[in-house]
Amino acid sequence: MHEIVRIRIVALGIGFALLAACAGRDTGIPALYDELGGEPGVAAIVDAFILEIAQDELVRPHFRTIDIAGFRGRLEEFLCVVADGECKYSGRSMPEAHATLGIERAAFNSIVEDLIAAMDSNGISYATQNALLARLAVMEADIVTVR
Amino acid sequence: MLRGLLAFCLFVSTGITDCLAGSRLLATSGATSIEGSAGGGIIPWAMLAGYGDSDEWACTAAPAYLRTSDYALQTGAIACSFRNRLELSFAEQSLDLDGLRDVLSLPPEQQLRQRVIGLKLRLAGDIVYGKYGQLSLGVMHKSNYDADLASAAGAQRGDDMEAFLSGGKLFIDGPFGQMLYLNINVRWTRANQGGLLGFGGDQDDSRGLYAEVAAAVFPRRDLALGVEYRQKPDNLGFATENDWRDVFIAWFPNKHVSVVAAWVDLGNVASLGNQHGPYISVTGSF
Numbered sequence: 001m002h003e004i005v006r007i008r009i010v011a012l013g014i015g016f017a018l019l020a021a022c023a024g025r026d027t028g029i030p031a032l033y034d035e036l037g038g039e040p041g042v043a044a045i046v047d048a049f050i051l052e053i054a055q056d057e058l059v060r061p062h063f064r065t066i067d068i069a070g071f072r073g074r075l076e077e078f079l080c081v082v083a084d085g086e087c088k089y090s091g092r093s094m095p096e097a098h099a100t101l102g103i104e105r106a107a108f109n110s111i112v113e114d115l116i117a118a119m120d121s122n123g124i125s126y127a128t129q130n131a132l133l134a135r136l137a138v139m140e141a142d143i144v145t146v147r
Numbered sequence: 148m149l150r151g152l153l154a155f156c157l158f159v160s161t162g163i164t165d166c167l168a169g170s171r172l173l174a175t176s177g178a179t180s181i182e183g184s185a186g187g188g189i190i191p192w193a194m195l196a197g198y199g200d201s202d203e204w205a206c207t208a209a210p211a212y213l214r215t216s217d218y219a220l221q222t223g224a225i226a227c228s229f230r231n232r233l234e235l236s237f238a239e240q241s242l243d244l245d246g247l248r249d250v251l252s253l254p255p256e257q258q259l260r261q262r263v264i265g266l267k268l269r270l271a272g273d274i275v276y277g278k279y280g281q282l283s284l285g286v287m288h289k290s291n292y293d294a295d296l297a298s299a300a301g302a303q304r305g306d307d308m309e310a311f312l313s314g315g316k317l318f319i320d321g322p323f324g325q326m327l328y329l330n331i332n333v334r335w336t337r338a339n340q341g342g343l344l345g346f347g348g349d350q351d352d353s354r355g356l357y358a359e360v361a362a363a364v365f366p367r368r369d370l371a372l373g374v375e376y377r378q379k380p381d382n383l384g385f386a387t388e389n390d391w392r393d394v395f396i397a398w399f400p401n402k403h404v405s406v407v408a409a410w411v412d413l414g415n416v417a418s419l420g421n422q423h424g425p426y427i428s429v430t431g432s433f
Contacts, residue, residue: 058170105200106170113172116368126367127324134320140276147201 032135033085035128039076042083046075048121052114058107059114082135094142104146112137169198169205169432171231173368174399175274175317178407179209179430182263182341183224183238184285187375188409188426189391190359192330193281193315194274195234195267196226197432198402204229211428213411217246217419220343226265236265242343246419253296259343260292267313280316280329287311289342300417301383302345303352309336311359326365328373333358337380340388340416348382355380363397371397389414393426405430 036042050072053059063071080087091097112133119129169176177194180186185196185207197205206227213220219242226236242259267285274281287309291297294305311334321327337347337354347353357380363373377391395409407430412423 104202106202109170109172109200125324130320130324130326134318137276137319138278140273 031084032128032131033080033083036079036083036124036132037122038085039080041122041124042076042079042085044122045115045118045124046072046079048118049075049115052117053111056110056114058110062101062103062107079132083132094139098143098145102146103144105140105144108140108144169203169402170200171198172275173402174365174371174397174405176205176207176402176405176430176432178397178405179207179211179224179226179428181211181213181220181222181224181238181240181428182265182287183222183226183236184234184265184267184287185226185228185236187330187361187363187373187393187397188395188407188428189375189393189411190330190332190361190377191265191267191285191311191313192332192361193269193283193313195228195231195269195283196236197228199228200231202230205432207430207432209428209430211407211426213424213426215411215413215416215422215424217244218413218416218422219243219245232269234265234267236263236267238263238265240341240343247417250418257296258293259296261342262290262292263342264288274315274317274328275319277316280314283313283315285311285313289338289346291342291345294345297339297343297345300339300344300385301349302339303347303349305345307336307338307342307346309334309338309354311335315361321364326368328361328363328365328371330361331358332360337382339380339383340413341379344383344417348380349384351380351382363395369399371395371399373397386418387415395426403432405432 053063074091077087077089081089175194176198177185177192180191181189184191185194186192196207199205209224211222222238222240224238226234228234240261244253244257265285265287267283270282270284272279272281289307291305297305311332313332315330318327334357335354339345339348357378359377361373361375363371365371373395375393379388379390381388391413393409393411395407397405397407399405407428409426411426416422
């Protein structure tokens, strides 16, 4: 391989690493929780989200045995904590809560789409949606147990 | 063959509206590269074709057209992926030689055509959920139908294998809150103009490693703006070969269809310089 080609490959690699590092940064101002509308905003998103789930053929079966009122409360707390709000999450950890549910990737992707729809219907901006989705996406490994 | 494939691709990519779509998130299927594999336009990307996830299969069909001042490239491609693990692809390419015909006094029907059969294996990770994105390994077998013309230009063979490693990741919360997709490939090849001018040459007949990169931002969830760059060998003595590059816009109105429009710069192609022009591709997914 020509030396110049090797240098260009290395240069491209460094450029990409810098771009990637930049892409992963966290600005966090103003607090994500405020951008989601604080307590009433998150409550409205959670309500819309539950309505989306109720119409989702892939996800609904996993909720058959779930106490919806309890789920609503825990999810509001959870999203508050994830979005840097001042709340305390009283539920189980993500791996614990999903260990026996047998959730496959297709259902996980579908519930991501439900959450996007719920945020859309509450007028949450695309950038704010992405900030929340990025924090939730890393939990995929804890939630999807069927590979 | 190409005409039939193009007709089929056009039929599939415009006719499918209410079939089953896979469960992967919008746009994570990518589009279809000119070599058939899921990708951008001029290079393959790490994701596998279609929207199928771990328990699903999915297929795509895509016609594409590129027009430069002296050439026109038509491609038709079909790709299927299984359980988001293995992708099989098939593409037919046909290059019209409008400008070169007069220079070399070629017969009017002379074209440069090739078939590309590809395999792409997802080795690890996931475009969206993988901490380090997704890593895929691809191999392509290319057969040039017009090897006589290619060998007259100095190519050493009309059939060849090549391989590439492709890494890609979608950053959900990229700059300015937009999604950002980055992809880098390393390809082991000796193809001349992707294989349309055969493989290996009078100047160099050994395969080398070449980098290919793509970057795209999503100002909306269904819209990507990006650039691609493809390093290429320069094996033939009769004409310099340049790297390829493009800028593109991709629209994903739903999981059944995507449209890519690009401006592609091929540089010098078979002694005719400054070959750049518009590219359009429509991918149907089912």
